[in-house]
Amino acid sequence: MCAARSPKNGQERKPERPSHRKSDRPRAAAAVAGTNKLIRALIILAHVVCCDETPIRVGPGPRSRKRYLLVACTRLCTYYLLGDRTMATFAAFVLPDLDGVVVVHDRYQNYDSFGGLIHQLCTSHLLRDLEDTAQTYPGAHWPVQIAEALRGLIHAANTARDQGLTAVPGDIAAPLEHAFRHGVILGLGQVPRREGRGQLKHRALLEALRDRHDDILRFTTDLRIPPTSNDAERTCGQPKPSRKSLAGSAARKLPGTGTRSAATSPPRASTAPTSLLPCAAPSPAGPGCRPSPTRPDTCHRPQAS
Secondary structure (H helix, E strand, O other): OEEEEEOOOOOEEEEOOOOOOOOOOHHHHOOOOOOOHHHHHHHOOOOOOEEEEEEEOOOOOHOOEEEEEEEEEEEEEEEEEOOOHHHHHHHOOHHHOOOOEEEOOOHHHHHHOOOOOOEEEEEHHHHHHHHHHHHOOOOHHHHHHHHHHHHHHHHHHHHHHHHOOOOOOOOHHHHHHHHHHHHHHHHHHHHHHHHHHHHHHHHHHHHHHHHOOOHHHHHHHHHHOOOOOOHHHHHOOOOOOOOOOOOHOOOOOOOOEEEEEEOOOOOOOOOOOOOOOOOOEEEEEOOOOOOOOOOOHHHHOOOOO
């Protein structure tokens, strides 16, 4: 929209913004209430759900404040809830109803409070943490060993999925899992544990890699499970800014291949709307549905250099 120019002093006059009456909000909420319930039901019935929570600014002008947008999505549907990162918001979200559903998420502790969930930790977050660890311990080999083993397993899962398999073949997964486990053991021997709140974040990462081995590599035994929660991040609008250490990771190639790392390839620009309601938003494909332009694993597939 072009600004109008005042004929008197030649200065630009900003266009007036349309006013939104508060009375319109209940009407808008009532209009989408039925659709929101349907989307929530479809999310609950799914086999795999990707979840994420992202900070956003809410409110008019300078009175805006930081809130969190919780996202749960499948290949077709996305469900939103506006709140914060407290347990109260998580309990009001769809998570308590996901009994026996595989949830792909980061290592935020609130996800572990719901006993009915089957967890798949986002490998993209883990690889970023490993890149940070490699920069903190530049002379150590174990961060690189763990990261390369994890990338190799992601690549193997994508290859097996292309071949119509349901899991990564054991003869391919076994040596990579062996390298993953022994890298973790080596790191635990070199990074000492501290008691109390002074625990090193890299030690905490290593303990998570050791104690949650099945939750990290679950995607190798069920190829319906994506290794990352990137789909949920993309529905929030622009992808989250990566850490400085991710710059080198994005260009790293898998050993013996001409392809980039699956979980660290630069994300595509998102076309999701930046103005979001606290619930699911409708799309051209149907009420509240977000059609996936790709197969379930495409977002996590290594791209040709």
